[in-house]
Amino acid sequence: GNSVTQMEGPVTLSEEAFLTINCTYTATGYPSLFWYVQYPGEGLQLLLKATKADDKGSNKGFEATYRKETTSFHLEKGSVQVSDSAVYFCALSDREGGSYIPTFGRGTSLIVHP
Amino acid sequence: DVKVTQSSRYLVKRTGEKVFLECVQDMDHENMFWYRQDPGLGLRLIYFSYDVKMKEKGDIPEGYSVSREKKERFSLILESASTNQTSMYLCASSSPPPRQGRGAKNIQYFGAGTRLSVL
Numbered sequence: 001g002n003s004v005t006q007m008e009g010p011v012t013l014s015e016e017a018f019l020t021i022n023c024t025y026t027a028t029g030y031p032s033l034f035w036y037v038q039y040p041g042e043g044l045q046l047l048l049k050a051t052k053a054d055d056k057g058s059n060k061g062f063e064a065t066y067r068k069e070t071t072s073f074h075l076e077k078g079s080v081q082v083s084d085s086a087v088y089f090c091a092l093s094d095r096e097g098g099s100y101i102p103t104f105g106r107g108t109s110l111i112v113h114p
Numbered sequence: 115d116v117k118v119t120q121s122s123r124y125l126v127k128r129t130g131e132k133v134f135l136e137c138v139q140d141m142d143h144e145n146m147f148w149y150r151q152d153p154g155l156g157l158r159l160i161y162f163s164y165d166v167k168m169k170e171k172g173d174i175p176e177g178y179s180v181s182r183e184k185k186e187r188f189s190l191i192l193e194s195a196s197t198n199q200t201s202m203y204l205c206a207s208s209s210p211p212p213r214q215g216r217g218a219k220n221i222q223y224f225g226a227g228t229r230l231s232v233l
Contacts (some may be wrong), residue, residue, distance in 0.1 A: 033221070043118070043204055044157075045223030089156070092218040101172075102222060106156035 002027045006090045013112050014082055021075040021108045023064075023090035031094035033057075033066055033073040038087040038107070047088070049073075085112045100111035120205050120225035127232050133192040135207030135228050146188035147222065148172075148180060151202040158165070163188055179210055195232045203228045 006023045019051045036044040048057030053068035062077045090105040121136035149157040159172030161180040168182050181189040206222040
């Protein structure tokens with residue numbers, strides 16, 4: 001079956017530091033890949049996505065590249081802000097068994113200090 | 115903007131009570147989902163629905179049931195609440211239908227969540 005593994009947190013950084021959150025996946029088909037973000041007290045919302053190998057998703061300064069050869073989709077940001085403090089979820093969507101039920105990682109908490 | 119609305123942000127119930135969690139979406143999405151979110155465990159799928167009156171079990175359906183009488187509304191029911199059902203519950207919706215389109219369109223839109231405490 002499908003699975004998503006992401007680094008455990010919390011990740012604690014100072015403002016303007018470089019961020020990487022690792023995500024690797026296993027899938028039976030050719031999945032689409034997503035990063036969702038959950039701000040405190042809110043539900044998840046889509047941050048970025050990529051649908052095929054070597055695609056780069058980007059939004060709000062965050063980027064992730066679909067690497068089929070390493071089955072990875074690492075999230076990066078060059079300079080984090082306090083407002084980026086949130087929980088980040090890597091996810092995939094694949095037509096396994098005729099459905100598009102997404103598979104989520106367990107989430108990585110990011111804490112950014114001023 | 116897509117809006118997924120969960121009826122309550124916080125609920126406190128007693129063991130043995132029947133609990134209803136309501137979710138409404140305004141984007142005519144075919145697919146709706148209920149998850150629970152627990153620290154260290156991420157999101158776990160309870161039930162999902164691809165159409166009105168249609169439901170399928172997710173990974174942890176025990177102790178839960180669902181109802182989808184109208185396309186925009188998906189209800190989660192705890193028949194007899196227990197303390198181990200204390201959790202954050204998240205509803206989500208998505209489009210298009212599962213057997214059409216590309217996976218990239220299968221973006222999930224989430225409600226703000228209901229934090230349920232069972233005492």
